[in-house]
Amino acid sequence: xxxxxxxxxxxxxxxxxxxxxxxxxxxxxxxxxxxxxxxxxxxxxxxxxxxxxxxxxxxxxxxxxxxxxxxxxxxxxxxxxxxxxxxxxxxxxxxxxxxxxxxxxxxxxxxxxxxxxxxxxxxxxxxxxxxxxxxxxxxxxxxxxxxxxxxxxxxxxxxxxxxxxxxxxxxxxxxxxxxxxxxxxxxxxxxxxxxxxxxxxxxxxxxxxxxxxxxxxxxxxxxxxxxxxxxxxxxxxxxxxxxxxxxxxxxxxxxxxxxxxxxxxxxxxxxxxxxxxxxxxxxxxxxxxxxxxxxxxxxxxxxxxxxxxxxxxxxxxxxxxxxxxxxxxxxxxxxxxxxxxxxxxxxxxxxxxxxxxxxxxxxxxxxxxxxxxxxxxxxxxxxxxxxxxxxxxxxxxxxxxxxxxxxxxxxxxxxxxxxxxxxxxxxxxxxxxxxxxxxxxxxxxxxxxxxxxxxxxxxxxxxxxxxxxxxxxxxxxxxxxxxxxx
Numbered sequence: 001x002x003x004x005x006x007x008x009x010x011x012x013x014x015x016x017x018x019x020x021x022x023x024x025x026x027x028x029x030x031x032x033x034x035x036x037x038x039x040x041x042x043x044x045x046x047x048x049x050x051x052x053x054x055x056x057x058x059x060x061x062x063x064x065x066x067x068x069x070x071x072x073x074x075x076x077x078x079x080x081x082x083x084x085x086x087x088x089x090x091x092x093x094x095x096x097x098x099x100x101x102x103x104x105x106x107x108x109x110x111x112x113x114x115x116x117x118x119x120x121x122x123x124x125x126x127x128x129x130x131x132x133x134x135x136x137x138x139x140x141x142x143x144x145x146x147x148x149x150x151x152x153x154x155x156x157x158x159x160x161x162x163x164x165x166x167x168x169x170x171x172x173x174x175x176x177x178x179x180x181x182x183x184x185x186x187x188x189x190x191x192x193x194x195x196x197x198x199x200x201x202x203x204x205x206x207x208x209x210x211x212x213x214x215x216x217x218x219x220x221x222x223x224x225x226x227x228x229x230x231x232x233x234x235x236x237x238x239x240x241x242x243x244x245x246x247x248x249x250x251x252x253x254x255x256x257x258x259x260x261x262x263x264x265x266x267x268x269x270x271x272x273x274x275x276x277x278x279x280x281x282x283x284x285x286x287x288x289x290x291x292x293x294x295x296x297x298x299x300x301x302x303x304x305x306x307x308x309x310x311x312x313x314x315x316x317x318x319x320x321x322x323x324x325x326x327x328x329x330x331x332x333x334x335x336x337x338x339x340x341x342x343x344x345x346x347x348x349x350x351x352x353x354x355x356x357x358x359x360x361x362x363x364x365x366x367x368x369x370x371x372x373x374x375x376x377x378x379x380x381x382x383x384x385x386x387x388x389x390x391x392x393x394x395x396x397x398x399x400x401x402x403x404x405x406x407x408x409x410x411x412x413x414x415x416x417x418x419x420x421x422x423x424x425x426x427x428x429x430x431x432x433x434x435x436x437x438x439x440x441x442x443x444x445x446x447x448x449x450x451x452x453x454x455x456x457x458x459x460x461x462x463x464x465x466x467x468x469x470x471x472x473x474x475x476x477x478x479x480x481x482x483x484x485x486x
Contacts, residue, residue, distance in 0.1 A: 040183045040234060046197055048236045051139050051168045052114045053187040053229060055194045056123055056146075056160075058107040058131035107131055111188035111229030112160070113238065114169045115268065119144075119162040122268055123228030124243055125151040128158050136162050139195060150271030154279070154346075154474075155213055156243050156259060157267040158228075170230060173237025175260045178216065180205060186220045186242055188229030198222070207257060208339050215257035216240045222256035231258040240264075246431065266347070279346040280371035282321075282356075283314020287479070288338045289326055297326075298362050304328040305338040307358075319356060319369035328364070329357035339478075345371065375474070395455045398463055399482050400429030403440060405451050414439065418449030419472065432482045434471060442470035 110127030114120070121136060128134055134146040144162035151158035185199045200220035207217040216231065222245050231240035240258030270277045286305040294302040304326040310317045321327075327335055330344045331354045348354060350373035358365050396403050403420040410421065419439040422429075440448055444467060446457030461467050466483045 040199070042185050042197065042199055045185055045232060045234070045236050046187070049170060049230065049232050049238075050187060050195060050197075052170045053139065053195065054112045054114065054121060055137040055189045055192075056110045056112045056121075056127055056228060057135050057137070057192075058110075058128060059133040059135070060105060060107040060130060061132045109189055109192045109225045110227045111225065111242070112136065113228075113230045114167045115159070117165065117167050117169050119164045119167060120149070120268075120272065121146065121160045121162060122241065122264065123158050123160065124241065125153050125156045125158040127228045128160060129153075134160055136160065137194070138167075150275040150277075152267050152271065152277045155263060155267045155277070157241065157264050157271070159268050159271045170238045171236060172261055172265060173233050173235065173239040175216075175239050175262045178202060178205065178233065178239050183234050184218055184220060184239070185232045186218075186222060186226060186229055187232070188222075188226035188242060190221075190223035190225040192225055196226075198226075203255070208337070213259055213263050213343065214339075215244070216260055218256050218258065219254045220256055221254075278350055279374040280348040280350050280352070281314075281374040282316040282319075282345055282369050282371060283311035284316045284321060284327075285309040285311075286327070286338045286341060297359075299326065299359055303337070304335050304359065305341040315369045315372050316356075319367045321356065321358065321367060321369070322360065324360070326359040327356055328359055329355075331355055346374065350374075395458055398458070399467060400427035401425055401434065401440070403451070403454060406439065414472070416441070416472065418453075420448055420451060420454045428482050428484065432469075432480050434469070434480055434482075437473075439472040440469055441472055442468075444468060 107130065108127065110123060112121045112123035112127070115122045128148055128151055131148075134148060136144045136146045138144075142164075144164060146160040146162045149159040149161050180202050182202045183199065184202055185197060187195065187197050190196050190198075198221040200218050202216060203219050204217040206214040208214060216239070218231065220231070220242075222242050226242050229242045230238040231242055233239050239261050241261070241264050242256065243259050244257040246253060246255040246257075267277055284305075285308045287308050289299065289302045289304050289306050291302045293306070294300065307316075307321060307323055307325045307327065309323055310321050327341055329335060330341060331348070333344055335341050335344070348371045350371055352371045354369055354371055356367045356369050358367060401422060402424045404423050406414075406416075406419055406421050411417065416439065419441040422434055422436055422438040422440060424436055425434040425438075440454065442448055443454065443457035444461040446453070446460060448454045448457055464484055466481045468479045468481050471478060471480045
């Protein structure tokens with residue numbers, strides 16, 4: 001009996017061991033197969049959306065004595081030369097021919113996508129900016145000269161038109177349904193390489209980069225030439241326009257930004273209707289509300305936009321807004337952070353009577369404001385006045401800026417008393433979003449009125465730490481943070 005039981009015990013043990021061994025061997029395989037089956041397959045999306053994506057190249061006319069090419073083109077040429085590849089879609093000048101007086105030279109390469117079947121193409125404003133000619137190439141290799149219907153610098157959205165019909169238009173997706181962690185795909189022409197597909201996930205939504213719109217952040221590989229191309233969800237819908245990257249090398253570093261498609265569509269509708277975009281304004285300069293400020297005045301939590309100044313005679317001034325007010329709602333819409341206010345006001349039709357909810361000296365107050373129209377974007381343009389040569393500064397190069405004094409004409413044009421004009425922005429300054437024509441009015445906590453005060457302020461701040469600059473662009477002023485390079 002004991003012997004029989006021992007045999008049964010050994011048999012049971014052997015069976016259990018085999019079962020255990022089999023389960024260990026089989027389960028990981030099954031699990032791995034399940035994971036493989038769960039990975040996204042983009043092949044159908046590429047077939048579905050690919051024909052709607054176009055390559056855009058721009059040309060500009062230059063005189064015979066002008067230097068040919070530009071830094072972006074030279075970098076692109078160096079890239080292809082290094083790897084022994086021909087430059088795609090870039091017309092070459094014939095060295096054996098004499099140079100004409102006005103010759104069309106390549107200016108840049110970008111991407112776009114078909115918005116409507118009758119030839120409306122959406123892309124980035126910076127892709128077509130300054131172009132004398134825009135050439136659109138479809139996936140079937142047909143080329144068309146495009147007409148620029150309109151471009152909006154603030155949102156970086158542009159619409160161009162080609163004479164074609166029956167084109168495969170994209171499907172526009174609902175951005176509100178987009179979730180962080182969701183798979184997305186991009187198609188474009190990085191470095192001029194047409195129909196290049198990259199994929200990744202949504203890293204964040206409503207990302208504030210200091211620009212006019214809240215961006216979609218992804219880890220999709222985006223490189224120079226991808227600008228203007230579509231960001232596509234797994235349903236084959238376009239949810240964004242690839243617009244910017246964060247990079248220290250000029251190439252992809254795993255952080256890219258796309259313009260939300262709902263905002264882009266609103267802009268494109270105005271561009272198609274009138275060739276320009278109208279936005280609302282109320283005439284206030286605002287700042288962020290810190291936690292310390294919120295606690296000290298009894299606001300409870302850091303929210304809203306702190307009014308630092310009110311433009312005399314502007315809608316806010318007429319409505320009774322005061323410096324020191326904190327705007328916490330606009331037409332019932334909460335203002336969670338200061339950058340929300342210009343977006344909400346900008347999206348309001350000029351002439352609309354709106355309600356401002358402000359926090360003032362411990363209590364809330366409602367004011368009625370009539371929204372005005374924001375003027376066309378103004379920057380401090382280069383002056384042709386030979387009698388007044390602005391002073392320039394090289395000290396700003398430490399943070400990537402070359403600046404010069406404002407002329408009397410520029411101050412009058414922008415209705416400001418002082419500041420310095422940005423002549424060029426590179427490296428850290430360019431990555432922060434500063435560009436030529438901007439006016440720097442403050443460095444750290446130091447007021448800037450001219451070159452001398454700019455240099456004095458820059459000498460006082462710690463350049464090893466992030467530096468906040470108050471920058472004026474058009475009618476809007478914002479604090480831009482320049483972070484030290486590594």
